[in-house]
Amino acid sequence: MSNTFGKLFTITTFGESHGEGIGLVIDGCPAGVELDLPFIQSELDRRKPGTSRITTQRKESDSFELLSGHIDGKTTGTPLGFFVRNTNARSKDYSHIKDIFRPSHADFTYHAKYGIRDYKGGGRSSARETLARVIGGAIAKLALRAELGVEVEAWVQQIHKVKLLEDPKEIKLIDEYQQATRCPNPAIAKQMYEAVDAARRKGDSVGGIVKCRIKNAPAGIGEPIYNKLSATLGAAMLSINAVKGFELGSGFEGTEMFGSEHNDSFYMEGSRTRTRSNHAGGVLGGISTGEEIYFRVAFKPTATIMQDQATVDSHGNEAVAEGKGRHDPCVVPRAVPIVEAMAAMVLLDQWMLHKARMAM
Amino acid sequence: MSNTFGKLFTITTFGESHGEGIGLVIDGCPAGVELDLPFIQSELDRRKPGTSRITTQRKESDSFELLSGHIDGKTTGTPLGFFVRNTNARSKDYSHIKDIFRPSHADFTYHAKYGIRDYKGGGRSSARETLARVIGGAIAKLALRAELGVEVEAWVQQIHKVKLLEDPKEIKLIDEYQQATRCPNPAIAKQMYEAVDAARRKGDSVGGIVKCRIKNAPAGIGEPIYNKLSATLGAAMLSINAVKGFELGSGFEGTEMFGSEHNDSFYMEGSRTRTRSNHAGGVLGGISTGEEIYFRVAFKPTATIMQDQATVDSHGNEAVAEGKGRHDPCVVPRAVPIVEAMAAMVLLDQWMLHKARMAM
Amino acid sequence: MSNTFGKLFTITTFGESHGEGIGLVIDGCPAGVELDLPFIQSELDRRKPGTSRITTQRKESDSFELLSGHIDGKTTGTPLGFFVRNTNARSKDYSHIKDIFRPSHADFTYHAKYGIRDYKGGGRSSARETLARVIGGAIAKLALRAELGVEVEAWVQQIHKVKLLEDPKEIKLIDEYQQATRCPNPAIAKQMYEAVDAARRKGDSVGGIVKCRIKNAPAGIGEPIYNKLSATLGAAMLSINAVKGFELGSGFEGTEMFGSEHNDSFYMEGSRTRTRSNHAGGVLGGISTGEEIYFRVAFKPTATIMQDQATVDSHGNEAVAEGKGRHDPCVVPRAVPIVEAMAAMVLLDQWMLHKARMAM
Amino acid sequence: MSNTFGKLFTITTFGESHGEGIGLVIDGCPAGVELDLPFIQSELDRRKPGTSRITTQRKESDSFELLSGHIDGKTTGTPLGFFVRNTNARSKDYSHIKDIFRPSHADFTYHAKYGIRDYKGGGRSSARETLARVIGGAIAKLALRAELGVEVEAWVQQIHKVKLLEDPKEIKLIDEYQQATRCPNPAIAKQMYEAVDAARRKGDSVGGIVKCRIKNAPAGIGEPIYNKLSATLGAAMLSINAVKGFELGSGFEGTEMFGSEHNDSFYMEGSRTRTRSNHAGGVLGGISTGEEIYFRVAFKPTATIMQDQATVDSHGNEAVAEGKGRHDPCVVPRAVPIVEAMAAMVLLDQWMLHKARMAM
DSSP states (O other), X not given: OTTEEOSSSEEEEEEOTTSSEEEEEEESOOTTOXXXXXXXXXXXXXXXXXXXXXXXXOOOOOOEXXXXXXXXXXXXXXXXXXXXXXXXXXXXXXXXXXXXXXXXSSHHHHHHHHSOOOOGGGXXXXXXXXXXXXXXXXXXXXXXXXXXXXXXXXXXXXXXXXXOOSOOSSOOOOSHHHHHHOOSSHHHHHHHHHXXXXXXXXXXXXXXXXXXXXXXXXXXXXXXXXXXXXXXXXXXXXXXXXXXXXXXXXXXXXXXXXXXXXXXXXXXXXXXXXXXXXXXXXXXXTEEOSSOEEEEEEEOOOSOOSSOEEEEBTTSOEEEEOSOSOOOSOOHHHHHHHHHXXXXXXXXXXXXXXXXXXXX | OTTEEOSSSEEEEEEOTTSSEEEEEEEXXXXXXXXXXXXXXXXXXXXXXXXXXXXXXXXXXXXXXXXXXXXXXEEOSSOEEEEEEOOSOOGGGGGGGSSBOOTTSSHHHXXXXXXXXXXXXXXXXXXXXXXXXXXXXXXXXXXXXXXXXXXXXXXXXXXXXXXXXXXXXSOOOOSHHHHHHXXXXXXXXXXXXXXXXXXXXXXXXXXXXXXXXXXXXXXXXXXXXXXXXXXXXXXXHHTSTTEEEEEETTTTGGGGSBHHHHOOOEEEETTEEEESSOTTOSEETXXXXXXXXXXXXXXXXXXXXXXXXXXXXXXXXXXXXXXXXXXXXXXXXXXXXXXXXHHHHHHHHHHHHHHHHSOO | OTTEEOSSSEXXXXXXXXXXXXXXXXXXXXXXXXXXXXXXXXXXXXXXSSSSTTSOXXXXXXXXXXXXXXXXXXXXXXXXXXXXXXXXXXXGGGGGGSXXXXXXXXXXXXXXXXXXXXXXXXXXXXXXXXXXXXXXXXXXXXXXXXXXXXXXXXXXXXXXXXXXXXXXXXXXXXXHHHHHHOOSSHHHHHHHHHHHHHHHHTTOOBOEEEEEEEXXXXXXXXXXXXXXXXXXXXXXXXXXXXXXXXXXXTTTGGGGSBHHHHOOOEEEEXXXXXXXXXXXXXXXXXXXXXXXXXXXXXXXXXSOOSSOEEEEBTTSOEEEEOSOSOOOSOOHHHHHHHHHHHHHHHHHHHXXXXXXXXXX | OTTEEOSSSEEEEEXXXXXXXXXXXXXXXXXXXXXXXXXXXXXXXXXXXXXXXXXXXXXXXXXXXXXXXEXXXXXXXXXXXXXXXXXXXXXXXXXXXXXXXXXXXXXXXXXXXXXXXXXXXXXXXXXXXXXXXXXXXXXXXXHHHHHHOOEEEEEEEEETTEEOXXXXXSOOOOSHHHHHHOOSSHHHHHHHHHHHHHHHHTTOOBOEEEEEEEESOOTTOOBTTTBOHHHHHHHXXXXXXXXXXXXXXXXXXXXXXXXXXXXXXEXXXXXXXXXXXXXXXXEETTEXXXXXXXXXXXXXXXSOOSSOEEEEBTTSOEEEEOSOSOOOSOOHHHHHHHHHHHHHHXXXXXXXXXXXXXXX
């Protein structure tokens, strides 16, 4: 079940970077959700490659086929099947790396685990798989909005050493730099763009940080002890390609605070119990507080670079991983909708688990 | 199943801070593992409260009863039941907080989720539950050693603003400061001790960071896509009380590197494929590389402080959470064996999953 | 997880026939359920050995200790731990069979699977484990009654060749034969008693059939395709020791009917959609219809008999399994509360899954 | 996860009778299994409709598209996606039943559960879904043969009142009656054919029994207590459309035997521990004995008949379910490969679980 995510609302994904395409089955979606197909496509378009100079030049329409699970424009409670065909796969590009273990890619570890691997563009380990997550997330967003009014929104907070220090009030992407970097501050977005473009011109790559917040989640969501909301959000994010870190609320910085500073005092806002600060990041004891849930996700620099690198092949020979092919010099902007998608699926799943346990 | 951890090697835990005690069932432990009971007790003793001035003064022997699953000193493959009775629970200490939501504790969220809660010492949300994890981890360590020679070791890398900058070669705890703080460097350990003790004297608390490394794990362990070794380790750590962040390998710092710096080149060491650097932290594509697996876990400052705090109660009235009772001014040293335990259980579980998929 | 039953409402059980005792953890029980402890004990008493001449003479009070998960007499939504100590284990009785594979017991298969086994009274494979199920079932019954008014009731329909042909209107056990056989018809009960007693006197054993019905289950419970209510009920029953068959509704007999006879016509009873006949047994397409759910469970004759039997031992030598020790000449009457318990747990679990998927 | 079957080797299926088609994702298939595509097609052909006068006249080629998970003709350990397009769906045939609850179909229960349903040919509840199971079973058979030499074979043992009393030595289907009925005895096959055809001519339907045996399964497979081989086989069979009963080994008949008759004595055959009789059906204590595993599955008569039936619609009005459309007067022969497929998947899954627990 390693290709299934979730407990009650689940996605099971399949497909490779240069095979027939990428597909998924959504199981456990509540019945009666309006299937807003243009919205699903718009979510995919936010992840799509080839939309600016600083992403991979692979051209894919990423248009999906909906195969099951609906009638009269609504979900029926039965599984939704989706498939997105690969149209711009260029397998020849990758023949030179058939036996080569590219540094910091999963070539070696898939070989070590399975004894056989699809070497075409990373096969199953390619980030192309994440489009399935975006479809799952789009459905989860539709269900969450309809049932709870929950909204999930993420943005790029850091690329390489360029950092956005303040959280945006709203996410508006109005110019080419913001579009390309998914950073809502125009000035910082431009600096980020330049940082990526400079790396790209040197054949190098950079990483960064995505921040995400979830609004309007009611208190009470999350399953202690081992299925805490914090733990499931963390696992979700750490399952995304290139992610090396996750922190909720005060995170690593909070380790340098005193308890008396860090504690979030409760007060009443009408009949609603609220906290004055929110170092908790909206989760206490693994359960949502009703405050905004926020967290940060660290992405390493893209492993593919346009420079020759010393490595070995699957026969134990020294080899060179050549710097060619298409790639993203920075995956962080394209990761924004993926982070949102995973967060939305976690929240819906945990909400459904919570409903199961409520007294009628 | 929110109180069960793992897929094939699982622990299911129960019990509260001030109830009868804490118990667990270990299911899926391979048959034939030698049950080294003194080792299990020694692991519990590493987590035990009351061993220095800077931990809670609650006195518990934490001696366990083994209830099932063994014969002639070995595991039989059937479930191992364990129970540890609470002996120093003082429920009266907590009567003043029966209806009060202590800031940054789980009182409010348990109330929001369940409509009823065990208010005695945090009930189920108390870190006393973690002794069950330590027992599970001890068994996992025994199985891992016997089968793979794997060793898991953690230490305190930071308390409040005192940081150990270099990784220790070996973990030797030779003096009272090291014992008390679980930091292997004597000078830094003393500074950490003083930082905790200073906070304690002010009725305040501090947080910190635990670092952990896993040695001798073979390449090939981990289940992509959603059950990656990185994701399951992250979820395990984020399920521990007070944890707010997790990073594997280069983590958040790695976001400021170039790909050409961050990539780990492969080379051959005899017949073994190795990497010259290890920014990956021993995991690529969610699967172990055979290099050392290392990660860091961020703990917030303890929520319980010896200061009065403004808050509300479950009836929506303003209230004061009084600063009294027993508590740890810093949980980080006691968290070290818990981090190790969770890591050992993840690794054994993933190793068993890997064995299931191997060709015979 | 092979010792865990259920998806949302789960029991995880541990313990052996002649070890410390039998325990269980109930996870996922809704919060706020009134813990009627005398009811739980009364359910255990229905399963208890030694209550008549035709059961094993092992004497056990089967009194339980409740270890966690409650406050002020109600469940808190956290795990309920239970432990029942063995008090009348006589390990010496079994020393003569340490290496011997008793015919039609699980000695050989546990040895084949694990390479080691607890030979004392069958160890983990003993039916003594089923008392944990009865506790889980008692809690499930309490939750189902409170939330839905559901009642689960079973009785003995056949022992050896003595059959009760008509379903009872109500289950009243008024005399010693009915008490001993759990057959609600006094005349048939007496015949059953005599059949068991005759077998007992010859040192032999007999099997039989338990029938169970679930009243007041609403329509809509059950999870197609693979987690159908029929499939989960079947798995639950087939997990009970000595069970060799399960049939729902018309079952095996229904295979000889025409569709035109077997089909259950719908009609309206007020606003409720009902069926005139109920060959379906209350389940269509894996989902409850709102009609009575009923099914039958076949138990083989007890494997332990008081006759010497030719067999082999774990060293490959010929051996004799001697006919001594305590045993039940017929397990079917004591299986009645176990069948009910498993059915109640399945229904509650499926009801909770159903609630998770409902629109709010 | 109700549309996922299995724990380590899993299928997740989607699709409806009259939608785009039927698909599945196989997750957890071991790497390196030779993908014998003609064998997969031949298994589908055994289930295909329209091959004789006594099956539905719906014409489907049932040719599959393999979408992922393979390279150079072998599995890679990543998910295998399959899709089979519907080509002969005739939605108009079903417009007259849009709001009508057909007797003994799942129309009413899906409506009760989900509040919305795909009314076209039964939608998700149609037996057309079972072709996905046959694909999964074909892959499982290939893996089992390669690794263990296990063979799974089923046949029709009863249709309506025509019964095959002796188990066949081998399954050869040499004439049209055997082909059509999947009964290996020519004389009985002819009687069965006539029984179905007689029912068909009257617009009626019949049920029957499939028997299945698994050869060459080693001892030790199966996970007690709740995931017993008997319980998982039972759940697998009871998840098939129209199944109302399951029995392993002596089953319901065995309830009338004495223990002294029913017990299977052990003896040595060389170094192999065997039993002289096999009333157990190859499973003791939920674990395989190494003897042949055999069981029987009861199918009710097809719910669709060519006769008008009184019923109600979703608005609570009386209605008539008209006797028209295409249907199988008896599904039992087409169920044979489905029974085999489910059995093969259970065995492979349990074998993989067993491997996980073995010492290396």
